[in-house]
Amino acid sequence: MKKFFYYAFAVMTAMCMTACSSDDDDNGGSQEQEVNLPTPKNADNAAQYVLTTPKAPEVAAGAEVNPDAPQLQTIDITESCELMLELRRPDGDIQYFKEKAVLNGNIYTVNGEKVKGTVKVLGNAARMTRGTTGLELNLEVRYTKTEIYTYTTNDGTTVTTIEKRSVDSSEALKRLSRTWNVAAIILELHSSDIDAIERWNATNNIINLESTVLEEALKRGVSLTEDEKNELRKTVKDITITASGDRLFSIDYTNANPDVATWEWADASKTKITIKLKDGKMGNKFIQDATDIHFEFYAGSYCNMTMATTFDDNSNKKWDVTLTVQMQAPAN
Numbered sequence: 001m002k003k004f005f006y007y008a009f010a011v012m013t014a015m016c017m018t019a020c021s022s023d024d025d026d027n028g029g030s031q032e033q034e035v036n037l038p039t040p041k042n043a044d045n046a047a048q049y050v051l052t053t054p055k056a057p058e059v060a061a062g063a064e065v066n067p068d069a070p071q072l073q074t075i076d077i078t079e080s081c082e083l084m085l086e087l088r089r090p091d092g093d094i095q096y097f098k099e100k101a102v103l104n105g106n107i108y109t110v111n112g113e114k115v116k117g118t119v120k121v122l123g124n125a126a127r128m129t130r131g132t133t134g135l136e137l138n139l140e141v142r143y144t145k146t147e148i149y150t151y152t153t154n155d156g157t158t159v160t161t162i163e164k165r166s167v168d169s170s171e172a173l174k175r176l177s178r179t180w181n182v183a184a185i186i187l188e189l190h191s192s193d194i195d196a197i198e199r200w201n202a203t204n205n206i207i208n209l210e211s212t213v214l215e216e217a218l219k220r221g222v223s224l225t226e227d228e229k230n231e232l233r234k235t236v237k238d239i240t241i242t243a244s245g246d247r248l249f250s251i252d253y254t255n256a257n258p259d260v261a262t263w264e265w266a267d268a269s270k271t272k273i274t275i276k277l278k279d280g281k282m283g284n285k286f287i288q289d290a291t292d293i294h295f296e297f298y299a300g301s302y303c304n305m306t307m308a309t310t311f312d313d314n315s316n317k318k319w320d321v322t323l324t325v326q327m328q329a330p331a332n
Contacts, residue, residue, distance in 0.1 A: 038301060038331055040079040040178055042103060045121075046242065049075045049135060049161040054088070057149035070095065070143060072151045075119060075135070075161075077101075078242050080179040080330070083110055083119060084250065084258070085141065087149075096260045097141055098240065098252060114142045114257075117150075122158060134158035179240045179252075180303065180327035181205040190320040205330075206254065207236040239305070239327060249275055249293075263293070301329040 040046075054071035070087035077083060084098040099112035101119075108119045117139035136158055139151045153159055185207050186199045200212040214232040217224060224232075235254045242248050250258035263275040272294050296304040308322045 038329060040081070042077065042081040043079045045077060045103070046079040046178075047077055047163050048242070048248075049077070049121075049133070049163055051075075052160045052162060055137070055151050055159055058152055069149060072137075072139075076242055076248060077108065077119075078178055078240055080240070081108075082179055082240065083108060083115070084240065084242075084248065084260075085115065085139070086260075087141065087143065094260075095143065096250065096258045098250065098258050110139075116140045133161055133163045135161055178242075178329065179238050181238055181330050182207055182236055182325060183302075183328050184326040185236070186324040186326070188320075188322040188324070190322075191317055202236075205238065209234050209236065239325065249273075303327045303329070 051073060054073050056071050057066075057069050059065055068089055068091070070089045070093075072085060073088050074086040075083060076086075081101050081103055082098055083101045084096060087095050087097065097115050099110040099115040101108040101110045103109075106121045108121070110116060110118075117137070119139065120136040122134040122136065136153045137151050138154065141149050141151065143149055182202050182205060184199055184201045186197065189196045198216075200207055200209075210233045214224075214229060217232075234256060237252045237254045240248070240250045240252065240258070247263050248260055249263045250260040252258045261275040263273045265273055275293060294306045294308075296306070298304070303326075305325045305327060306322060308320070310318065310320050312318050
């Protein structure tokens with residue numbers, strides 16, 4: 001989420017100082033209940049493929065090799081039939097690219113704005129166990145506006161990978177290897193003299209931060225720089241949580257690359273995780289290493305994801321901040 005917490009806090013603080021909000025928050029009950037999540041079509045194939053040797057992009061005949069070109073490191077395939085590619089430059093810079101795929105046999109085809117092409121999984125992925133397998137690639141990645149790279153095995157060779165299987169999808173509380181639709185974002189601020197709750201509902205599974213948080217901030221006279229405004233000129237599309245491999249947690253913006261962190265279970269009940277940032281540049285003042293994230297499941301196919309922090313501001317005033325993202329598992 002990069003700086004979202006930071007700017008949302010700045011917005012909410014200014015709003016609280018002028019007119020405290022106390023919108024009702026109907027979560028559908030605070031008790032955890034049995035859930036029956038719909039089984040995504042790609043559930044049996046969800047896995048992470050770690051390339052044994054990172055794949056460098058193709059170079060045209062006679063062209064010079066770009067020493068800064070990013071190498072393909074991993075390919076995640078979620079239960080919701082999405083591909084997430086991890087590309088890393090030699091200097092350590094990491095970028096993620098996520099696109100919806102169509103599965104035909106054992107070939108995943110993507111035709112997105114930033115990734116186009118195919119990934120062929122050799123053998124029947126549904127029957128594979130953790131071990132060595134192979135992929136045939138024919139991918140084009142628009143890394144930046146001016147950089148386009150291709151990763152192919154058109155010479156008949158394959159990319160050797162180590163496949164890491166996802167968790168047992170029959171256990172409801174572990175059924176997180178999928179993409180969730182965002183239904184609402186709720187920000188709570190509490191201090192010694194202020195209690196405020198602000199809620200922004202999704203429209204067609206999208207939270208438009210510019211027409212909600214930013215618009216409200218400007219209405220309230222909050223002073224923001226252009227960089228701060230640009231940070232809020234985003235739309236939150238969905239959240240992907242996959243328990244396969246290194247376990248990835250990503251928040252997808254419709255107009256930016258996903259923000260991604262690795263995570264691990266932090267308690268035996270499986271309702272809380274602690275994230276570890278995969279790339280420090282993706283962090284911010286609030287979402288850092290060892291941030292606790294709690295999940296609450298409700299009857300049907302709903303889930304609340306809550307992140308919380310406590311800190312002192314410049315005047316040594318103590319604040320409790322809680323961000324809750326209400327999500328719904330999409331139908332097949």
